Every structure is written in structure tokens, then in C-alpha cells.
Amino acid sequence: MLKHLLASAIFTALCGAAMAETLEVPLVWLRHAEPERPVLSNLDPIPEDRGRAGAELGLADNLTTGKFLGQDYSLEIIEIAAEDDPLPDARAALGRSSFVVLDAPAATLLAIADLPEAQGAVLFNASSSDMSLRGADCRANLLHTKTSFxxxxxxxxxxxxxxxxxxxxxxxxxxxxxxxxxxxxxxxxxxxxxxxxxxxxxxxxxxxxxxxxxxxxxxxxxxxxxxxxxxxxxxxxxxxxxxxxxxxxxxxxxxxxxxxVSWAPVVEQWGAAQLHSRFSDLASRDMTPRDYAAWAAVRAVGEAVTRTNSADPATLRAYLLSDAFELAGFKGRPLSFRSWNGQLRQPIPLVTRAALVAQAPLEGFLHQRTELDTLGIDQPETTCTAFD
Incomplete structure (x- = not known):
């Protein structure tokens, strides 16, 4: 009887210690809407939850891993109308979390990245392919999971x-x-x-x-x-x-x-069909490139937290930009961030509306570091100096 009581006490103590040591990781997904261009056809309607659903799937994936490791993730959703100033909401969000996934025009991304409250944060651009954000207008606290043009x-x-x-x-x-x-x-x-x-x-x-x-x-x-x-x-x-x-x-x-494209429903290899299935179960639609970018941003934080056992933004940023970081992105190669401009390296599927035709980098296009750096601005070509 005494042995059972002792074992029970030890178990209770261990559970209490585990609960006390739970690592809290709050994240924010913030969208500043931009007016959509009028187009001739409405055959490709833009989902109301575009991007947000990808972030929510990333949260679910983080929680699946985190529950075994004493990590608890949360995701706050903030949506701001195009005509409203996003900076007050962004300041408030940065007071609650150091990890913010942004779905916004390039000008808004820069304005938020330049806030005093954002200087110690890790921000993710999950919406804009604008080249200047990876070049002369880059910011050291802004990483890019959206592919560049x-x-x-x-x-x-x-x-x-x-x-x-x-x-x-x-x-x-x-x-x-x-x-x-x-x-x-x-x-x-x-x-x-x-x-x-x-x-x-x-x-x-x-x-x-x-x-x-x-x-x-x-x-x-x-x-x-x-x-x-x-x-x-x-x-x-x-x-x-x-x-x-x-x-x-x-x-x-x-x-x-x-x-x-960075993602399309016709990509089925490398476990992509399984990611599609989980996303479809969550959102009842196909995953878009913006959904994938938001998912990758949330998962990147989760992977960094798992490997470092830390929620400190400086620690996580250093790890994300290091050679040790890899993210399983369901594209046949591990994804990683470029240390010179914060861009997430990733293969690019070449697709039609009905099929995957090829995936770049193609065979024969070589690079001294990784063939993924044949896609986009390479280190010798960059005009970004914020990451020096």
C-alpha cells in the first residue's frame, strides 16, 4: 500500500512539474485587407479565410507535437479593413506576442516591421511577392514564407x-x-x-x-x-x-x-496529398499559396521552439536563420531560410490547372550551396543589408 501511495505521489509531483514547465507560445495572424482588383471573370473566387485557414492548420500541427513536449501554442486572429489604419492593432498584438504572421500589402508590412514594438519580434510575410522586401527595403525582423516573384x-x-x-x-x-x-x-x-x-x-x-x-x-x-x-x-x-x-x-x-506557384492542389507527391487532405478537412476547400505560406510560418515557429526548447524571439530568430533549421514542407526537400534576406528556400511547382508538369530547381541547374538557391536572388546579388 505504501509503495502505491509513494508511486502516486511521485506521479502527481511529476505531472505538476510538467504543467508548471509548460512553454507558452502565443502567435498572431494579422491581415490588413487590400482592395481586390476588379476582374472579368469570377471563376476563381477568393476564399474569405484565405491565409487564415493555413495558419490554423499550422497551429493544429504545432499542438499535435507540442502536447508531448510541454509546449502550448495559441493563435490570435486579427482582421483589419483596407480603409483602417493597421498600426494600432499591430502595436497591441505585438504587446501580446513576439511572433506575428502578416497577410498585408508591402507598405503595411514595412510599416509594422518599423514599429518600435516590433524590433525584438519575429514577423513573417505570408502574402507579398514584392522583390523590394527581399532587397533594398528588407527588414531584419521580417522573414518571408511567401515566394518572391x-x-x-x-x-x-x-x-x-x-x-x-x-x-x-x-x-x-x-x-x-x-x-x-x-x-x-x-x-x-x-x-x-x-x-x-x-x-x-x-x-x-x-x-x-x-x-x-x-x-x-x-x-x-x-x-x-x-x-x-x-x-x-x-x-x-x-x-x-x-x-x-x-x-x-x-x-x-x-x-x-x-x-x-508555391502550392497547388495538383501537387500530390512527397506527402503533399496528406497535407491537402488535412487542409480540406479543416477548411472545406483547396489550399492556396497564401494558405501554404501562412502554414509554413506557423510551423517554422513550432519547429524552432521544438529544437531550441525556447520561446525567446531572439533565440528563435537565430535558429531559424541558421544552417541547423529545416522545415518539412511536403515538397521533396527540406525548407530553410536564407541568412542574407530572410526568404524561405523552397522548390517551385510548375503546374497547369490539371497537373504538376515539373518542379524546380530542375536537374542540371547546380549551385555550390544548394540547388534551391538557383531560384531567386542569391547572396552575391542581394541588395539587402539588414541581415549583415
Whole structure:
């Protein structure tokens, strides 16, 4: 009897000690909405919980591991209307958590990163592909789980080079993000020894759902000879109407046709189907690239906490940017952060709406550190100095 009482007392003491030593890790997902561009088609509606659902799945994954290790994660959701100032809510959130996943325009990301309250925090950009955020406008407290335009376009140009599609032409939209994507396509073409012989701006404001078969052939008739037609239309306003309507019967890529994305439902290898299934059970829809970026941000914190047994933001930031950090991202290779600009290295699937065609980096594109650094801005090319 005495032995049973002693064992019970020891067990109770151990449980009490374990509860007392629980590591609390609060996270915040904050969205500052941006007005959506009006587009011709509503075939691809934007889910109301885009991004948020990915963060929630990341939380569930962290909790699954954390319950065995004495770690307790929580996720606060903050949504701010486009017309409202996000900084008061951001300041308040940073008072409650040092780990904030941001779904916001580039200007908002920089404004939050520059807050005095954010200087000791670890922020994650889970929404913007803006190149300046990884370059001259980088911030040491802002890491990027969303892929950059350069990573996406480098993946596409590796594929074009592998196919020997050396002659390219491009159609560009009129939005600022279209110009950014087009600039990245041009830079990637030069990087991989290709040539964009002609760039033509999209000039129509008519409803292409009715006129595409008449207008697009005429619009594309004077394009130079080419192997591949690139389309820079980030919102997919008109790109969907180019396919099968261009004057020359050539493959198209970029915003339509063959698309470089961070995530898509057609990616099924490397355990991706299991991640899709869990996300679908949670959100009752497919996972989007923004969902994946938010999931990766939350999981990165969880992985760093597990490996360091710490919730100190300085400790976790140092570990995230170290060579020791790896995140299983269901893409066939471990993901890691670039120490010179905070970008999460990751493979880029090249997909159509129905299938995975290839995944970059492609075989034969080598790098002295990791082939993943053939995608995006490499260390010798970076203009980011905040991480020095």
C-alpha cells in the first residue's frame, strides 16, 4: 500500500512539474485587407479565410507535437479593413506576442516591421511577392514564407531553358504587380540565357468573355516569332482568354498555362496529398499559396521552439536563420531560410490547372550551396543589408 501511495505521489509531483514547465507560445495572424482588383471573370473566387485557414492548420500541427513536449501554442486572429489604419492593432498584438504572421500589402508590412514594438519580434510575410522586401527595403525582423516573384520566374525560365524554348515574347497587364512580375520574368530570362524579343502591353478594357476569339488573334498577330508566350497578369484578369486564341499556336506560361506557384492542389507527391487532405478537412476547400505560406510560418515557429526548447524571439530568430533549421514542407526537400534576406528556400511547382508538369530547381541547374538557391536572388546579388 505504501509503495502505491509513494508511486502516486511521485506521479502527481511529476505531472505538476510538467504543467508548471509548460512553454507558452502565443502567435498572431494579422491581415490588413487590400482592395481586390476588379476582374472579368469570377471563376476563381477568393476564399474569405484565405491565409487564415493555413495558419490554423499550422497551429493544429504545432499542438499535435507540442502536447508531448510541454509546449502550448495559441493563435490570435486579427482582421483589419483596407480603409483602417493597421498600426494600432499591430502595436497591441505585438504587446501580446513576439511572433506575428502578416497577410498585408508591402507598405503595411514595412510599416509594422518599423514599429518600435516590433524590433525584438519575429514577423513573417505570408502574402507579398514584392522583390523590394527581399532587397533594398528588407527588414531584419521580417522573414518571408511567401515566394518572391524572382523565385517563381527563375523556376519558369529553368523549364524554358531545359526545353530549349529560347525565343520568348510577353504580354503584360497594367497593374503595378503585373509590372513587377514582368520585370522578374525579364531578369530571369537574362539570367538563364534566354531572350524576350518583344513585350506588348494589354490594351483592352472590353469584356473578353465575348470578344476573345475576335480580338486576341488580332492583338497577337504582330508578335515576333517565338517558342513560348509569356503572360504577366497576376490577378488573372485577361490571361485566361489568351490560351487557344493567340495567332500562333504556341504554349503560354506565367499567369496562365504553365504557372510557377508555391502550392497547388495538383501537387500530390512527397506527402503533399496528406497535407491537402488535412487542409480540406479543416477548411472545406483547396489550399492556396497564401494558405501554404501562412502554414509554413506557423510551423517554422513550432519547429524552432521544438529544437531550441525556447520561446525567446531572439533565440528563435537565430535558429531559424541558421544552417541547423529545416522545415518539412511536403515538397521533396527540406525548407530553410536564407541568412542574407530572410526568404524561405523552397522548390517551385510548375503546374497547369490539371497537373504538376515539373518542379524546380530542375536537374542540371547546380549551385555550390544548394540547388534551391538557383531560384531567386542569391547572396552575391542581394541588395539587402539588414541581415549583415
Amino acid at each position: 524572382a523565385m517563381q520566374t527563375d523556376a519558369l525560365m529553368q523549364f524554358a531553358q531545359a526545353k530549349r524554348w529560347t525565343d520568348l515574347v510577353m504580354i503584360t497587364g497594367n497593374a503595378p504587380e503585373d509590372a513587377d512580375f514582368a520585370a522578374a520574368l525579364t531578369a530571369s530570362a537574362i539570367k538563364f540565357g534566354l531572350e524576350i524579343a518583344q513585350t506588348k502591353p494589354w490594351i483592352f478594357d472590353a469584356d473578353m468573355r465575348r470578344n476573345a476569339a475576335q480580338e486576341v488573334p488580332l492583338f497577337t498577330q504582330d508578335l515576333a516569332d517565338h517558342d513560348l508566350l509569356l503572360v504577366a497578369d497576376v490577378a488573372n484578369d485577361f490571361a485566361r482568354y489568351i490560351a487557344y486564341n493567340a495567332w500562333e499556336p504556341r504554349p503560354i506560361a506565367g499567369s496562365e498555362g504553365l504557372r510557377p
